[in-house]
Amino acid sequence: MQTRFQGRVWTFGDDVSTDHIISGKYLGTTDPKVFADHAFEAIDPTWAKEVQSGDLIVAGANFGCGSSREQAPIALKTLGISAILANSFARIFFRNAINLGFPVIECEGLRDRVKSGETIELDMARGQVRLPSGDMMPCSALPPNVLEILEAGGLVPKLKKELGTRAAR
Amino acid sequence: MPGQTISEKILSRASHSTDVRPGQIVDVDVDLLYMHEMLAMALLPFNEIGTMKVWDPDKIVVTLDHWVPPPTPEIAKMHQTIRDFCRKQGIRRFHDVGDHGIVHQLIAERGYAQPGDLVIGSDSHTNMVGAVGAFAAGIGATDTAAVMATGRLWLRVPETIRVDIHGNLADRTGAKDVILKVIGTTGDDGARYAAVEFTGSTVKSFPMNERFVLCNMTTEMGAKVGLIEADGVTKDYLAHAGVPFRPIQSDGDAAFSKTYTFNVDGMGPQVACPSNPANLKPVEDVEGTKIDVAFLGSCTNARIEDLRIAAQLLKGEKVAPGVRFQITPASQIIYRQALKEGLIEVFLDAGATFTSSTCGPCFGGHLGTLAGDEVCISSTNRNYSGRMGSPQAQVYLASPWTVTASAMHGEITDPRKV
Ligand code: SF4
Numbered sequence: 300m301q302t303r304f305q306g307r308v309w310t311f312g313d314d315v316s317t318d319h320i321i322s323g324k325y326l327g328t329t330d331p332k333v334f335a336d337h338a339f340e341a342i343d344p345t346w347a348k349e350v351q352s353g354d355l356i357v358a359g360a361n362f363g364c365g366s367s368r369e370q371a372p373i374a375l376k377t378l379g380i381s382a383i384l385a386n387s388f389a390r391i392f393f394r395n396a397i398n399l400g401f402p403v404i405e406c407e408g409l410r411d412r413v414k415s416g417e418t419i420e421l422d423m424a425r426g427q428v429r430l431p432s433g434d435m436m437p438c439s440a441l442p443p444n445v446l447e448i449l450e451a452g453g454l455v456p457k458l459k460k461e462l463g464t465r466a467a468r
Numbered sequence: 469m470p471g472q473t474i475s476e477k478i479l480s481r482a483s484h485s486t487d488v489r490p491g492q493i494v495d496v497d498v499d500l501l502y503m504h505e506m507l508a509m510a511l512l513p514f515n516e517i518g519t520m521k522v523w524d525p526d527k528i529v530v531t532l533d534h535w536v537p538p539p540t541p542e543i544a545k546m547h548q549t550i551r552d553f554c555r556k557q558g559i560r561r562f563h564d565v566g567d568h569g570i571v572h573q574l575i576a577e578r579g580y581a582q583p584g585d586l587v588i589g590s591d592s593h594t595n596m597v598g599a600v601g602a603f604a605a606g607i608g609a610t611d612t613a614a615v616m617a618t619g620r621l622w623l624r625v626p627e628t629i630r631v632d633i634h635g636n637l638a639d640r641t642g643a644k645d646v647i648l649k650v651i652g653t654t655g656d657d658g659a660r661y662a663a664v665e666f667t668g669s670t671v672k673s674f675p676m677n678e679r680f681v682l683c684n685m686t687t688e689m690g691a692k693v694g695l696i697e698a699d700g701v702t703k704d705y706l707a708h709a710g711v712p713f714r715p716i717q718s719d720g721d722a723a724f725s726k727t728y729t730f731n732v733d734g735m736g737p738q739v740a741c742p743s744n745p746a747n748l749k750p751v752e753d754v755e756g757t758k759i760d761v762a763f764l765g766s767c768t769n770a771r772i773e774d775l776r777i778a779a780q781l782l783k784g785e786k787v788a789p790g791v792r793f794q795i796t797p798a799s800q801i802i803y804r805q806a807l808k809e810g811l812i813e814v815f816l817d818a819g820a821t822f823t824s825s826t827c828g829p830c831f832g833g834h835l836g837t838l839a840g841d842e843v844c845i846s847s848t849n850r851n852y853s854g855r856m857g858s859p860q861a862q863v864y865l866a867s868p869w870t871v872t873a874s875a876m877h878g879e880i881t882d883p884r885k886v
Binding site: 318 | 493506508509512513515516517518519520534535539540542543546590591592606607608609610611613614617618622624656657660661690692744831832833837850852853854855857859
């Protein structure tokens, strides 16, 4: 599992809801590309075009609140966001992201120490973030069972291994 | 050892342990899994897991609610996929278009969830069902696929926050006003990862339809579940299901992580202003705000009791010129009841529209979305920007009383003055 990520930051505020990430009007499909193309449209209609694979999201409190739509983390993962660091996450968003093998890390206070466009480095194994200034700051460790899902690449690969099953055609 | 809360009791039983405590991670057996169109999203990971069969078709309930009837060929196709899947898997409790309802309401009114049950739903407002004394939590698509395949799910045992409510509300004020007040106090993440249990004389005096409103909007506090102990009111509500009633309550010495106490004596109507459910104002502070749209619908407030309120105010009156007032019952059962009681005629005479049951407008999906310059007062549960249509639209959340009174006056109106 990749545990070190270096990338350009996009910052967001508190209470970013899954309605902001992907609007309800785009949910009438199961195509991840549709979700990716319209990500954060309500906040910034050009965002999905400007974001690049390997970028990171840094947000305030309660990121991903609202609807249980997994289309939200799917959209961000499909765009190539490598990890989300926030002061805190809403519970269903947190589970959904981890289940997709998408790292979401609580890092209280980071939001106030970086700006959009700056580069940071996340070291999940050490539980540290290197700030643009070069200073290090700690982030929260994931619980062991959550780490296990991430290490397996998501809940589906983990279950397949445990159950000894193969994908149905 | 202190006693246990309702949530801890249910998680202990479902994880085959005697004494689970907050913070612990447990694997639980699911008593009931329910889904709406999210099933289509869950099919991809389900097929990838490859068990082929669901763990127990008799423990699954499926209905269609977000897009009913389907507004596009793609969504009609999605419904077909779900229909076929339920037939092939032997899921008998599939409630197709015509027999449908907003899933939380359908589960509640058909008595599918019982006190003490571990209920998992593929939707964030599954919390509503906790009003019968069940542990009812929402999950996303991959978790749903995992439960379909195995019947099991990992959960972190939540701390329980007690919300104790006392006092007699003012006239034309109800559970919606109370929960808006609670959220306005705790913030929209005040109960993140926690169970919220409502207690107190006001809660005890609420009938089930009002209790559902309280638990429904614990989602807007970030809670994992909302709970109310199962008592005589619960028993009467569930009697038609023909299942032996098992009361459940927290132990007298159970540990609550926090207790909020609200004295709502004389409290009047409340409104959540754009664009956060915690942006609370008493109705007096926003009276006179012009509106374009009023919506009475959603799993939060579109039960028969809510429709009766609207009819009581609208009888012989008119919706204000230039305002569209849309009423969308939460289920087909409620639709039929409204028809029987003559409520629909009152709505139509007043110039309101009455639609088939669906989530549609609540999540900005179809059948009544908002334009950028529109202001809406809504009986739903969320007003984040873009939720009900254009990101520029302004949404105020309020009770059925306030929504209807506002529809009649074309501006936000204190229902006690109507
Ligand atoms: S009515 Fe609204 S809140 Fe309720 S389940 Fe449907 S979309 Fe969700």
